Amino acid sequence: MSAMTTLSQACWAAAVVKPKSNTAISHIQNPKPKSLALPLSANSSCGHFFSFNPKTTLKSSSSVRTFVAAVESDQLSSSDSADKEKPSRYYFVVANAKFMLDDEEHFQEQLCERLRYYGEKNKEQDFWLVIEPKFLDKFPNITKRLGRPAVALVSTNGPWITFMKLRLDRVLAESFEAESLEEALASNPTTIEFEKPQKWVAPYSKYESGWWGSFLPPRTKEGSKA
Template sequence: MAALTIGSPCASLAAASSSHLDRPALARLPAGRLQFGCFFAKNGAVSTCAARSSISPLRAVAVDSDQSESPLPSSEFVPSSEAKPKKYYFVVANAKFMLDEEEHFQEQLAERLRLFAERGREQDFWLVIEPKFLDKFPNVAKRLKRPAVALVSTDGPWITFMKLRLDRVLTESFEADSLAEALASSPVDVQFERPKNWVAPYPKYESGWWQRFLPPNPSQPEA
């Protein structure tokens, strides 16, 4: 197909059009037509001629395609209505260490809970006393004194941070179909004796401080 040069004289353009319009290359564009226009100077002389096609670039591409008349393929992706298991991460140690001996643990949890409330984020971490998921980890369970306490979260990087912060804990992850399944626990009463000699310059945390971080009890109605 001969190229049409913008700005060529009208006579040349007309000759080119008459000699090439019947060629098969142009016949492949049934939906469009060539339009010619001349621009005249003030003295009436022909200045330049321009040619343009009424076929838009998008249409031209579609016409050249072998599948121009075919409908767009439908998407094969169909979202599943079934909820996928969620991954949970945890650190675990014996209850005495987690709830009574580790002096900064309560501060870490309280500060994170405050930050979540400030930013309007939903809580994604809980303390679980004697978690049932330990049955899935016999190599972890056999290294623990009982009762055990786990800090469970859906935030893997934060659990890694808490592992480094607490040091003497074990860590793992698992999947569960629901939050209730992930945080299921065996009932146990945790009590610690108050030390007779407390030499730290700050008061010792009161027993039961961990209650606010336990999973919600589905049997109790919300206030």
């Protein structure tokens, strides 16, 4: 044989030679994935580590939802309670009773007109006259300037009270907070009496004494005296 033929046969033999073991080829073609080591405690087993109990899981989820709902409900209740307990602000103008109820007749006209307007609009009354109001104890700088007995026009409508302050002029104005309407309109029992003028020169009749009874808080209307 020629040298070329011998070399060709040697290459062919090397190409078709079989490996000693099929295991080596199988291992190369289909390598097995390495197993993952999981951190298990000494007393636990794989079955216990991967176990799933639907009842326990559902119970846990239900407990979480119940807890969250309870917290939200508690927060809502606290918020509602805070809103209910929040005090309201009341505005007032005040002067001595003689000026407010007897001398300043425009004052009576203003109140009657506003009450008529509220009736037409079906609005709830939000203003009252309070004779000798208890809240004046909170305002020593005002009480020392007042003739007594004193009368206050109290309302939850701040802008309107500001208007009445400008309209009446010789009155003092302020505001305060109270937990309830009853507290805001609380008064000290007082009898109001005015002497009739000996001579009346106006072209119209003087308003009858006691006209202010319609504007007193409901619980004091029956007890008012003129």
